[in-house]
Amino acid sequence: MTIETLGLNAKQASRLMNKMTATQKNACLKQAARALLDHSEAILAANAIDILAAREKNMPESLVDRLALTESRIESMAEGLTQLIALEDPIGEIVSSTIRPNGLEICKKRVPIGVVGIIYESRPNVTADAFGLCFKTNNAVILKGGSDAIHSNLAIVKVLRQAIADCGCCEDALQLVEDTSRETAKAMMRLNQYIDVLIPRGGAGLIRTVVENSTVPVIETGTGNCHVYVDDSADIDMAVSIILNAKTQRTGVCNACESLVIHRDIIDRALPAIASALREKHCELRGDEAALAVVPDMKKASEEDWGTEYLDLIASVKTVSSIDEAIEHINRYNTGHSEAIVTKDYDHARKFLDEVDAAAVYVNASTRFTDGFEFGFGAEIGISTQKLHARGPMGLKELTTTKYVIYGDGQIRK
Amino acid sequence: MTIETLGLNAKQASRLMNKMTATQKNACLKQAARALLDHSEAILAANAIDILAAREKNMPESLVDRLALTESRIESMAEGLTQLIALEDPIGEIVSSTIRPNGLEICKKRVPIGVVGIIYESRPNVTADAFGLCFKTNNAVILKGGSDAIHSNLAIVKVLRQAIADCGCCEDALQLVEDTSRETAKAMMRLNQYIDVLIPRGGAGLIRTVVENSTVPVIETGTGNCHVYVDDSADIDMAVSIILNAKTQRTGVCNACESLVIHRDIIDRALPAIASALREKHCELRGDEAALAVVPDMKKASEEDWGTEYLDLIASVKTVSSIDEAIEHINRYNTGHSEAIVTKDYDHARKFLDEVDAAAVYVNASTRFTDGFEFGFGAEIGISTQKLHARGPMGLKELTTTKYVIYGDGQIRK
Numbered sequence: 001m002t003i004e005t006l007g008l009n010a011k012q013a014s015r016l017m018n019k020m021t022a023t024q025k026n027a028c029l030k031q032a033a034r035a036l037l038d039h040s041e042a043i044l045a046a047n048a049i050d051i052l053a054a055r056e057k058n059m060p061e062s063l064v065d066r067l068a069l070t071e072s073r074i075e076s077m078a079e080g081l082t083q084l085i086a087l088e089d090p091i092g093e094i095v096s097s098t099i100r101p102n103g104l105e106i107c108k109k110r111v112p113i114g115v116v117g118i119i120y121e122s123r124p125n126v127t128a129d130a131f132g133l134c135f136k137t138n139n140a141v142i143l144k145g146g147s148d149a150i151h152s153n154l155a156i157v158k159v160l161r162q163a164i165a166d167c168g169c170c171e172d173a174l175q176l177v178e179d180t181s182r183e184t185a186k187a188m189m190r191l192n193q194y195i196d197v198l199i200p201r202g203g204a205g206l207i208r209t210v211v212e213n214s215t216v217p218v219i220e221t222g223t224g225n226c227h228v229y230v231d232d233s234a235d236i237d238m239a240v241s242i243i244l245n246a247k248t249q250r251t252g253v254c255n256a257c258e259s260l261v262i263h264r265d266i267i268d269r270a271l272p273a274i275a276s277a278l279r280e281k282h283c284e285l286r287g288d289e290a291a292l293a294v295v296p297d298m299k300k301a302s303e304e305d306w307g308t309e310y311l312d313l314i315a316s317v318k319t320v321s322s323i324d325e326a327i328e329h330i331n332r333y334n335t336g337h338s339e340a341i342v343t344k345d346y347d348h349a350r351k352f353l354d355e356v357d358a359a360a361v362y363v364n365a366s367t368r369f370t371d372g373f374e375f376g377f378g379a380e381i382g383i384s385t386q387k388l389h390a391r392g393p394m395g396l397k398e399l400t401t402t403k404y405v406i407y408g409d410g411q412i413r414k
Numbered sequence: 415m416t417i418e419t420l421g422l423n424a425k426q427a428s429r430l431m432n433k434m435t436a437t438q439k440n441a442c443l444k445q446a447a448r449a450l451l452d453h454s455e456a457i458l459a460a461n462a463i464d465i466l467a468a469r470e471k472n473m474p475e476s477l478v479d480r481l482a483l484t485e486s487r488i489e490s491m492a493e494g495l496t497q498l499i500a501l502e503d504p505i506g507e508i509v510s511s512t513i514r515p516n517g518l519e520i521c522k523k524r525v526p527i528g529v530v531g532i533i534y535e536s537r538p539n540v541t542a543d544a545f546g547l548c549f550k551t552n553n554a555v556i557l558k559g560g561s562d563a564i565h566s567n568l569a570i571v572k573v574l575r576q577a578i579a580d581c582g583c584c585e586d587a588l589q590l591v592e593d594t595s596r597e598t599a600k601a602m603m604r605l606n607q608y609i610d611v612l613i614p615r616g617g618a619g620l621i622r623t624v625v626e627n628s629t630v631p632v633i634e635t636g637t638g639n640c641h642v643y644v645d646d647s648a649d650i651d652m653a654v655s656i657i658l659n660a661k662t663q664r665t666g667v668c669n670a671c672e673s674l675v676i677h678r679d680i681i682d683r684a685l686p687a688i689a690s691a692l693r694e695k696h697c698e699l700r701g702d703e704a705a706l707a708v709v710p711d712m713k714k715a716s717e718e719d720w721g722t723e724y725l726d727l728i729a730s731v732k733t734v735s736s737i738d739e740a741i742e743h744i745n746r747y748n749t750g751h752s753e754a755i756v757t758k759d760y761d762h763a764r765k766f767l768d769e770v771d772a773a774a775v776y777v778n779a780s781t782r783f784t785d786g787f788e789f790g791f792g793a794e795i796g797i798s799t800q801k802l803h804a805r806g807p808m809g810l811k812e813l814t815t816t817k818y819v820i821y822g823d824g825q826i827r828k
Contacts, residue, residue: 015745018769098790104779106789113801114771192625196801211606215626217634217802238824245826331429353819355432357528365518365822374827375520375818376512387527387610387815388631389803401801404789405767408779410652412659413788 003187006142006175007194010115013172014140018112020169022089025136028167032135033081035163036128036156040074046155047124054148067122067149077128077156080379084136087378090397091138105407110400112138114196117188118381119144119210121202124152130201131160131174133381137399140173142195144188146202147180154178189214196401197389201382204309219390221382224254224337225309226367229326229352231343232263236270238364239342240277245366246340248281252311254383255338255370259306259316261326267294267319283313290319306333323348327355334358336385338367359385359392417601420556420589421608424529427586428554432526434583436503439550442581446549447495449577450542450570454488460569461538468562481536481563491542491570494793498550501792504811505552519821524814526552528610531602532795533558533624535616538566544615545574545588547795551813554587556609558602560616561594568592603628610815613808615796618723633804635796638668638751639723640781643740643766645757646677650684652778653756654691659780660754662695666725668797669752669784673720673730675740681708681733697727704733720747737762741769748772750799752781773799773806 036043047069054064090110097107116139120126127143134141145153153176161171177184189198189210197217200210204223211218228246230239246257262270267290275285275295285291286301298317305316306329320326323341330339340362341352349363360370370393372380377395384390390398450457461483468478504524511521530553534540541557548555559567567590575585591598603612603624611631614624618637625632642660644653660671676684681704689699689709699705700715712731719730720743734740737755744753754776755766763777774784784807786794791809798804804812 015769100788100790104783212629217631217800219802220631235824241824241826249827355429358817360818360820362820363822365820365825366827368827369518369820369825370818374514376514386631388633391815392818401805403772404774404784404806406774406776406779406783408777410649410655411779411783412655413663413780413782 001178003177003179003184003191004194006177007115007191009172010140010142010175011194013170014112014114016170017135017138017140017173020138022091024167024169025089025138026085028164028169029081029085029132029135031167032132032160032163033078035159036074036078036081039159040071043074043152043155043159044069044071046151049151050149059148063122067124067152069124069152073125077125080129081132084132084379087136087396089136090400095402102411103409104411107405107407108402109405110397111403113399113401115140115142115194116399117142117144117191117195117198117216119185119188119198119200119202119206121146121206122148124149124156126201127153127156127176128160129379130381133379133396133399135173137396139399142175142177142188144177144180144185150178150180186213189216192216199382219382219384219394220386221384221394222254223309223335223385224256224383225259225307225333225335226255226257226338227259227261227330227334227340228257228367229261229330229339229341230263230266230270230274231323231326231341231345231348232265233345233348234266234270234342235344236266236273239270240273242340242342242364242366243274244277244281246368247278247315248283248313249366249368251313253368255367256311257315257340257367258308258310259318259333261318261320261329262291263323263326264290264319264321267291271295271317278315281313283315285315285317287317288319291317309335323351327352331355331357337383338362338370340365340367359383415592417591417598417605418608420591421529421605423586424554424556424589425608427584428526428528430584431549431552431554431587434552436505438581438583439503439552440499442578442583443495443499443546443549445581446546446574446577447492449573450488450492450495453569453573454485457488457566457569457573458483458485460565463565464563473562477536481538481566483538483566487539491539494543495546498546498793501550501810503550504814509816516825517823518825521819521821522816523819524811525817527813527815529554529556529608530813531556531558531605531609531612531630533599533602533612533614533616533620535560535620536562538563538570540615541567541570541590542574543793544795547793547810547813549587551810553813556589556591556602558591558594558599564592564594600627603630606630613796633796633798633808634800635798635808636668637723637749637799638670638797639673639721639747639749640669640671640752641673641675641744641748641754642671642781643675643744643753643755644677644680644684644688645737645740645755645759645762646679647759647762648680648684648756649758650680650687653684654687656754656756656778656780657688658691658695660782661692661729662697662727663780663782665727667782669781670725671729671754671781672722672724673732673747675732675734675743676705677737677740678704678733678735681705685709685731692729695727697729699729699731701731702733705731723749737765741766745769745771751797752776752784754779754781773797
């Protein structure tokens with residue numbers, strides 16, 4: 001099937017999705033969760049083909065692990081769909097309303113976006129997650145996963161589409177692009193006629209490709225070069241605890257800390273404690289000269305380090321003379337994701353919150369909290385690092401748009 | 415100055431704009447309004463150069479009129495800036511907030527977007543309007559007008575920048591791209607490093623060029639192939655009045671009606687009255703066969719007519735057998751702008767509001783109300799016909815984004 005046909009099918013399905021009630025959607029999600037468990041054997045068999053092919057291509061084991069499904073991972077996928085049932089349905093909410101002097105009643109109503117396209121890499125669990133979030137918000141979705149996971153994705157989508165059909169709903173609400181070529185990906189990125197928004201989920205390279213090639217509106221998600229700034233007034237124990245958590249609790253995630261920024265007046269006391277705690281977790285440090293002067297046995301940081309999202313047990317250490325210098329450094333090198341200050345100073349806390357340009361700015365807390373569940377939204381489709389439409393964790397509400405619904409009784413414009 | 419330099423200047427200015435209070439911004443808007451009036455002679459002299467060049471190029475008089483400034487038009491520009499002072503300042507609003515079980519206090523705060531780029535055509539009044547809206551929302555703006563209006567735009571921007579400087583603010587909050595070449599326009603569309611959002615204002619060709627070439631996120635504004643559907647239960651007098659208003663009150667605007675859709679069961683009574691009223695206003699009609707059978711002396715509509723935004727005294731007439739057929743026709747040919755139904759039927763009204771896919775859907779009112787002032791928002795930067803970020807008239811709030819501001823006391827993720 002061509003990508004144009006998939007697009008047309010999705011647009012038609014989105015008209016039917018638009019009419020579905022919460023009761024119908026939730027019944028369908030329940031059935032889909034059950035179907036994943038019922039057909040776990042078939043899904044695992046398909047996944048085994050992808051795993052075998054990956055090993056034959058000598059894919060690193062860490063990536064093979066991301067690709068691999070197990071009974072327990074399929075249970076998590078099903079559990080993810082079930083959890084969506086309990087979440088509040090954002091569709092239909094009247095966001096604001098006004099009655100104009102001429103009697104015209106203008107309501108801003110929350111409605112589905114229509115057709116969502118998602119381009120992602122090798123984790124096959126995204127297939128079920130993305131379907132669930134789009135379905136709960138009455139959107140049709142076109143998924144394009146990576147070639148490494150194609151057999152797994154085909155199997156999962158087959159099961160989910162059957163579950164949709166079993167509930168009497170339109171199975172084209174979920175479609176997978178079977179052709180994983182770059183040409184098809186590029187054609188999908190220019191399918192403005194049918195796709196209302198494109199969300200890339202994956203590494204920096206994938207996101208850049210989508211941003212550069214897409215004429216469909218894109219929500220940029222993902223990369224996080226996150227900083228923790230230790231202010232001169234910081235509680236050093238708190239700084240150590242927050243940095244240890246932000247850097248090492250999980251390293252391969254976008255909200256992990258990649259760079260420490262430390263005030264010159266506290267570095268003598270703070271850095272040795274921080275370095276010792278991080279080294280216990282086998283984290284390598286790369287510092288500027290002032291940092292090296294305090295903790296000499298670390299690598300010297302290069303200009304490149306300041307802009308690098310390591311996603312690994314490495315952190316850069318930058319020394320500054322003032323909070324202004326810290327903010328300037330962060331605004332220069334960050335990716336607009338999550339930034340934290342550790343401080344006891346009221347003015348510095350406010351200044352940092354006001355002036356650092358990022359989706360989430362923290363005082364005295366770990367950057368690791370930037371996450372849909374941690375924010376209390378439930379499942380998320382990604383973390384937006386751009387400023388339009390959505391910024392930060394994107395939950396159900398961010399998969400909607402609004403329309404103006406206007407009630408008149410014959411009003412004309414004078 | 416290169417477009418990169420303009421971008422860097424704007425980014426730096428946006429950091430300063432971010433710190434400005436409402437009092438400072440309003441003082442500056444007041445000064446800018448006064449300065450436009452004080453320097454109207456210089457602005458008119460510059461405009462005269464553009465007008466002369468336009469006439470030498472044999473520009474049609476209707477376009478020359480759009481380009482022309484007068485004392486009264488300059489007064490309107492100044493008045494527009496003054497009106498912004500009274501509008502509520504959206505910046506700093508806490509949109510939502512929550513305290514998580516671990517004590518983390520998460521606030522979603524309304525903040526400026528940063529740097530807004532606006533690419534527009536020949537109306538020089540956009541220069542002052544766009545500046546005012548961006549300035550009131552603490553954004554820096556880079557304006558790129560058309561070559562036809564370059565002398566007018568240079569003169570207006572010079573006056574406004576001086577007013578900003580006179581108030582002790584950063585004049586790079588407003589910059590004009592002096593080089594009106596296509597190459598510079600294209601470079602501006604790929605300036606993701608510095609520009610946060612690009613808003614094209616102008617005809618369908620300009621908008622298409624920006625959507626197709628921009629890697630900076632775009633908000634698509636503008637084109638409106640708007641329909642009025644006369645349901646079988648319509649009050650015919652009301653239908654005539656609404657259609658007359660929507661079609662002829664002003665023809666060159668995006669919220670004007672371009673196409674009538676009429677139910678077969680009412681066409682015998684409705685169409686003669688509608689046609690006679692429209693013809694009194696010299697409006698040409700182009701109908702399908704069923705319409706021609708009722709009012710024979712009209713042109714036959716071609717397939718192309720259904721998708722045409724005439725922006726002129728022409729309307730197409732499509733006949734349908736049901737509200738479903740009407741909705742299908744509208745969803746196929748519309749541009750997602752404004753659509754109206756005239757009906758007395760409760761179910762049909764709801765169905766139309768729910769199923770027609772557009773920024774604004776009306777029951778028993780003219781499409782001409784889709785406008786920032788008519789909606790009660792005040793001045794607008796355009797009417798968004800896309801679904802991300804903003805849909806419908808874009809006022810001050812649509813020129814903002816949000817950030818998560820998070821207050822902790824040492825929280826780390828378990």
